[in-house]
Amino acid sequence: MAKKSFLDRISDLTKIAHRANFSSVDKHIANLNFETRFSEMVTTRYTCNSFIDRKINPSKIEKILKVARIAPSQGDCPSVHVWAVTSDEALARMREVNPFSGAPAVFMVGCDRAKAWVRKFDNKSSADTDAAVVSMHILLEASDLGLGTVWLSEFDPAKVAELFPETAGYEIAALLAVGYPDPNEEPGVLVNAHKPVEDFATVL
Numbered sequence: 001m002a003k004k005s006f007l008d009r010i011s012d013l014t015k016i017a018h019r020a021n022f023s024s025v026d027k028h029i030a031n032l033n034f035e036t037r038f039s040e041m042v043t044t045r046y047t048c049n050s051f052i053d054r055k056i057n058p059s060k061i062e063k064i065l066k067v068a069r070i071a072p073s074q075g076d077c078p079s080v081h082v083w084a085v086t087s088d089e090a091l092a093r094m095r096e097v098n099p100f101s102g103a104p105a106v107f108m109v110g111c112d113r114a115k116a117w118v119r120k121f122d123n124k125s126s127a128d129t130d131a132a133v134v135s136m137h138i139l140l141e142a143s144d145l146g147l148g149t150v151w152l153s154e155f156d157p158a159k160v161a162e163l164f165p166e167t168a169g170y171e172i173a174a175l176l177a178v179g180y181p182d183p184n185e186e187p188g189v190l191v192n193a194h195k196p197v198e199d200f201a202t203v204l
């Protein structure tokens with residue numbers, strides 16, 4: 001290869017420096033955008049109780065599962081498993097568990113207590129906490145994808161076990177219904193009725 005002239009080498013260095021500057025500006029802007037977008041997403045998110053009849057693209061289901069998978073947990077989530085209920089057949093079973101609103105997808109988050117980390121001082125299991133953190137990742141990623149969500153706690157675990165033998169060995173900690181929000185839905189009365197931060201948190 002021909003030897004580069006002094007001027008060529010200076011020009012190369014300048015280009016590299018420019019690129020480095022631009023990439024750090026990009027990163028900075030991306031961070032600012034993320035902060036703004038995240039705050040906006042969590043403040044506009046609401047519990048959605050009515051969905052339109054529209055299937056969710058499998059790529060979105062996959063994205064939600066990937067984000068669920070990277071949720072922080074005690075020891076890489078040994079106790080948590082997620083089932084994405086999306087087929088008509090499985091959704092028909094789900095309607096018997098919770099006669100819910102026609103959501104096109106319901107994520108079942110289960111935990112196997114036997115596999116969870118246990119705190120030695122008081123034998124507290126991390127199973128429920130791990131499942132709750134995974135559940136929040138699902139809700140937030142779904143919101144980020146423009147989907148509506150509702151956490152459903154009203155279900156009979158025995159019915160889940162009977163209708164979903166796939167979940168054998170797991171306690172179902174959360175059912176999360178996800179879909180495209182009905183634009184005509186009146187958000188619930190509790191929306192934006194959260195108590196003030198001063199009553200909720202204490203800075204010490």
Ligand SMILES: Cc1cc2nc3c(=O)[nH]c(=O)nc-3n(C[C@H](O)[C@H](O)[C@H](O)COP(=O)(O)O)c2cc1C
Binds near residue numbers: 047151153188191192
């Ligand atoms: C653990 C948990 C269980 C919940 N169970 C239900 C439920 O069974 N049905 C429901 O409509 N909303 C349920 N929610 C949603 C809450 O009612 C809702 O988050 C709260 O009213 C605040 O409203 P927002 O989510 O619209 O801000 C649940 C939320 C959590 C975190």
